[in-house]
Amino acid sequence: MLLTALLSTAGCPTDPPGDAPTPEPPLPPPEGWTYSDPVECADPVSGIDRFSEEAVERGLTEVLSDPSVLGPGAEYGRGGSLVARDFDGDGDVDLLFGRLQAPPDIYENDGTGRFTLGEQLLELRPGMIIPAIGAVDLDGDRLPEVVLGGGRGFIRFDNLGDMQFASPRPLFPEALAGEYAYLTIAFGDHDRDGDLDVALPSIGGAQDPGGGDGEPDPAPDFVLTRDGDDATAVELLADGLGSTVQVGVFTDRDADGDLDLFLPSDSGPPSRFWTNDDGAWVDDAPALDADLSMAAMGIDAADLDGDGLLDYCMSDTGPPVCIESGAGTYVETGTARGLLPASPVGRHGTVGWGFDLADFDADGVLDAAQASGPFPDGQGPVDTDLPNLLWHGRADGRFDEVGADLGFDSTDNDLGLATADFDGDGFLDIVVAGPLDTPQLFMNRCSAGAWLEISMHGPAENAEGHHARVEVVWGGGRRQIRELHNLRGQAEGPASLHFGLGDVDVVDSVVVHWMGGHVSRAERVPTRRRIAVTHPDAD
Numbered sequence: 001m002l003l004t005a006l007l008s009t010a011g012c013p014t015d016p017p018g019d020a021p022t023p024e025p026p027l028p029p030p031e032g033w034t035y036s037d038p039v040e041c042a043d044p045v046s047g048i049d050r051f052s053e054e055a056v057e058r059g060l061t062e063v064l065s066d067p068s069v070l071g072p073g074a075e076y077g078r079g080g081s082l083v084a085r086d087f088d089g090d091g092d093v094d095l096l097f098g099r100l101q102a103p104p105d106i107y108e109n110d111g112t113g114r115f116t117l118g119e120q121l122l123e124l125r126p127g128m129i130i131p132a133i134g135a136v137d138l139d140g141d142r143l144p145e146v147v148l149g150g151g152r153g154f155i156r157f158d159n160l161g162d163m164q165f166a167s168p169r170p171l172f173p174e175a176l177a178g179e180y181a182y183l184t185i186a187f188g189d190h191d192r193d194g195d196l197d198v199a200l201p202s203i204g205g206a207q208d209p210g211g212g213d214g215e216p217d218p219a220p221d222f223v224l225t226r227d228g229d230d231a232t233a234v235e236l237l238a239d240g241l242g243s244t245v246q247v248g249v250f251t252d253r254d255a256d257g258d259l260d261l262f263l264p265s266d267s268g269p270p271s272r273f274w275t276n277d278d279g280a281w282v283d284d285a286p287a288l289d290a291d292l293s294m295a296a297m298g299i300d301a302a303d304l305d306g307d308g309l310l311d312y313c314m315s316d317t318g319p320p321v322c323i324e325s326g327a328g329t330y331v332e333t334g335t336a337r338g339l340l341p342a343s344p345v346g347r348h349g350t351v352g353w354g355f356d357l358a359d360f361d362a363d364g365v366l367d368a369a370q371a372s373g374p375f376p377d378g379q380g381p382v383d384t385d386l387p388n389l390l391w392h393g394r395a396d397g398r399f400d401e402v403g404a405d406l407g408f409d410s411t412d413n414d415l416g417l418a419t420a421d422f423d424g425d426g427f428l429d430i431v432v433a434g435p436l437d438t439p440q441l442f443m444n445r446c447s448a449g450a451w452l453e454i455s456m457h458g459p460a461e462n463a464e465g466h467h468a469r470v471e472v473v474w475g476g477g478r479r480q481i482r483e484l485h486n487l488r489g490q491a492e493g494p495a496s497l498h499f500g501l502g503d504v505d506v507v508d509s510v511v512v513h514w515m516g517g518h519v520s521r522a523e524r525v526p527t528r529r530r531i532a533v534t535h536p537d538a539d
Helices: 002-008
Strands: 033-035 051-053 082-085 094-097 105-109 115-117 132-136 145-150 153-157 159-161 180-182 186-188 197-200 202-205 221-227 230-236 249-251 260-263 272-277 280-283 299-302 311-316 318-326 329-332 352-358 367-372 389-393 399-401 416-420 429-433 440-444 450-457 469-474 478-483 497-502 506-513 519-526 529-534
Touching: 033 519, 082 132, 082 416, 082 429, 186 249, 230 280, 249 299, 299 352, 299 478, 311 352, 318 352, 352 416, 367 416, 367 429, 450 506, 469 497, 478 497, 506 529, 519 529
Parallel strands: 450 529
Antiparallel strands: 033 529, 051 440, 082 094, 094 105, 105 115, 132 145, 145 153, 180 202, 186 197, 197 221, 221 230, 249 260, 260 272, 272 280, 299 311, 311 318, 318 329, 352 367, 367 389, 389 399, 416 429, 429 440, 450 497, 469 478, 469 506, 506 519
């Protein structure tokens, strides 16, 4: 009955209660808010069939790494890391692709979604293995540093501007990491002191970092509380067990203003959901019905059921899994919402890696995209030729899988996926990456649909406003809520939030809930433009 109730309210973010009032004209931006000029679509298209794969002609020409350099049995799950960020501060989204044992490829965007491969800008120690890659501004200049790592430590490359980076230095004292292996990293201000702390979700013992023939042993996860270049570590164990995890996110699941930590399982102990009680970490996933056994490789969050709290969707060995808040626990709704492959392949139907929720046609309803690739599950031969998947969201809260109809059904071994507006037309494009292939770039044509892209300018310690929650309200009660994350598994998107809004010219309000408790609000905001919101304590 609870599941039925959740799905019956799924239209709340998109279906107005009764007749929507006639919108009033927009107001000027309040102090601390900046609105761009409107972005007009010269040749609008309709419907979801709007993508064109244009990677090579737009300059993404380099074949990515062969995971066999990592040793026997490591051919699955590595070699598809990517970051879509503005590395040079010119307002467009550049691209970085990981290379496992070599410096990553960095492509500079010319502002129209055409890319030029830069010089080899990052120096690596000989023999260093790089399964994890991300980007976050750690020094307050709004230029993201590059963070590389895995094994037993992470290094940072400070961004000097103009696509130049400093020599590497440790992100934190390497002794803190212990003898464990990591495939991802998450940043967030869990102690609300202003700066970005670190979560290290473990894939297991360093002797078997999840890519070999054997299953990794569970190992402790760590939360590192940063104070400048120093850090103190807290070891997270539940029932005496650690984790095997490929993706983890800081997130304010209960909207109480501090960050909790969600660690979906990767074929090991059940998923952990660590609640943050003034720095005391308690795994209450069992009490929330969130202690799922799965093989999560990607994650995204949005308020799917309109209750004001975030829900979480994860890729899996099989169809995506969504847990939605309701009556004090979570309910799994992925299958009920239709997040299934239209044409199942192999034993599980699909195997998902990168996963994003995004409104590709700006109709006011979230869609979803998944990069698919093989994964050894110990149950028999590894399924291959798994197509990428794309779901079109419906106003009733359900999804239709339409990837094959749109040409988004490559069976390459794709792992990383990110969505970003690469050509500046206001509509989200898709980039996917995997080993032994060039990346694929699916350009999205614009339509008459309305949208907003919102970026945050925070205090220097969290200048990009990570984990701010943004709420957009329009039509007398329709609402969308998103939270700004950084690295999610093997891929990272821009430090901004995108909202599709249908035929709305003016939204009732945009509200930003910053980490630390400050709230910024604007009323009667015009759409089809980019908005920058500045925290009052920002430089």
